[in-house]
Amino acid sequence: xxxxxxHLLGLLRTRSPEYVxxxxxxxxxxxxxxxxxxxxxxxxxAGYEIEALPHHGYRLLTVPDRLxxxxxxxxxxxxxxxxxxxxxxxxxxxNAVARELAGRGAPDGTLVVGEEQTGGRGRLARGxxxxxxxxxxxxxxxxxxxxPSEVAPVTLLCAVAVRRAIRQVTxxxxxxxxxxxxxxxxxKVCGILTEMSAEIEKVNYIIIGMxxxxxxxxxxxxxxxxxxxxxxxxxxxxxxxRCRLLQCYLEQMEELVARWMKDGLEDIxxxxxxHCLTLGxxxxxxxxxxxxAGVAVDVGSQGELVVEDRQGVCRTFWAxxxxxxxxxxxxFSQVAP
Ligand code: BTN
Numbered sequence: 001x002x003x004x005x006x007h008l009l010g011l012l013r014t015r016s017p018e019y020v021x022x023x024x025x026x027x028x029x030x031x032x033x034x035x036x037x038x039x040x041x042x043x044x045x046a047g048y049e050i051e052a053l054p055h056h057g058y059r060l061l062t063v064p065d066r067l068x069x070x071x072x073x074x075x076x077x078x079x080x081x082x083x084x085x086x087x088x089x090x091x092x093x094x095n096a097v098a099r100e101l102a103g104r105g106a107p108d109g110t111l112v113v114g115e116e117q118t119g120g121r122g123r124l125a126r127g128x129x130x131x132x133x134x135x136x137x138x139x140x141x142x143x144x145x146x147x148p149s150e151v152a153p154v155t156l157l158c159a160v161a162v163r164r165a166i167r168q169v170t171x172x173x174x175x176x177x178x179x180x181x182x183x184x185x186x187x188k189v190c191g192i193l194t195e196m197s198a199e200i201e202k203v204n205y206i207i208i209g210m211x212x213x214x215x216x217x218x219x220x221x222x223x224x225x226x227x228x229x230x231x232x233x234x235x236x237x238x239x240x241x242r243c244r245l246l247q248c249y250l251e252q253m254e255e256l257v258a259r260w261m262k263d264g265l266e267d268i269x270x271x272x273x274x275h276c277l278t279l280g281x282x283x284x285x286x287x288x289x290x291x292x293a294g295v296a297v298d299v300g301s302q303g304e305l306v307v308e309d310r311q312g313v314c315r316t317f318w319a320x321x322x323x324x325x326x327x328x329x330x331x332f333s334q335v336a337p
Contacts, residue, residue, distance in 0.1 A: 004029055005039045012060040021057035067113045071243045080109035082250040092119040095209040098139035102205040108143040134216040136246050139209045148198040153265050153303040155180040155194045156272050157256050158208050162190050165248035170236050178278040178305050178322050187230035189213050215239045287320040
């Protein structure tokens with residue numbers, strides 16, 4: 001959105017629900033009536049409902065359900081995160097764009113957001129269903145002063161941030177499945193995909209890709225996902241503001257990363273554990289090399305999962321896919337062929 005249009009929107013928004021006279025708008029923008037009219041038309045085309053009444057002026061009636069940078073900025077309480085936004089109506093993958101931008105030096109806190117992803121990426125080379133307007137599909141570039149070996153907990157921290165944001169906006173309680181899936185009534189509502197660029201001695205940047213299913217009707221999920229995926233709409237029975245969710249997420253992320261840098265991870269990990277449904281459960285952890293079954297006994301200080309098998313052998317996992325296996329009777333531990 002160009003500066004004048006954005007200025008006009010700000011003016012209308014600040015004064016809403018009052019009218020702003022045409023003279024006031026012309027004066028504030030320093031343009032003619034005809035130019036104002038052109039910008040009003042273009043805001044309308046972007047989905048803003050603006051009333052124009054002779055002798056009264058202009059009045060903003062509704063804003064569109066879009067994740068425009070202006071919508072994200074309005075009321076956002078962060079200092080840095082989400083202050084620079086790259087917005088796409090349709091994009092292959094926000095993580096791919098973020099990686100490119102980060103490589104070209106995009107600053108800490110840069111956000112890439114798309115209304116729709118045509119090639120959304122999930123963990124373990126899976127795809128991520130990202131229909132237009134159905135959720136928050138975004139990637140946040142952060143540049144904390146960390147060693148590569150210190151980065152692992154960032155996904156846990158992100159899960160805590162999303163959980164808090166969902167709770168704040170919807171009142172819904174979601175649970176966390178190690179390492180960073182968020183589940184609502186046992187189905188996945190949010191996934192996190194973290195990528196990093198580092199040298200031996202320092203992290204250049206971390207990209208946190210977050211996909212949150214917000215206003216997707218249950219029967220709109222592809223058939224193969226229907227049993228496993230859900231949305232906030234499906235869980236809460238109503239639509240929610242994607243923009244508000246994204247703002248809260250950015251605010252929580254900024255606060256949690258600052259706390260992590262200042263005081264360490266202890267409190268954040270405690271909060272993560274409090275809402276984690278993996279701990280104490282029988283699980284099967286699948287990695288590229290093997291499957292290991294046992295009880296998830298702990299999550300270590302860097303977010304690693306400790307699983308103990310029947311023989312009392314403990315294994316530590318830094319990555320992998322966890323299947324909750326309470327209903328699978330014989331516990332097994334095996335190396336894949
Ligand atoms: C998972 O498999 O659980 C992780 C899913 C992450 C999806 C998000 S949507 C925004 C960002 N862009 C992508 O291509 N993927 C992540």
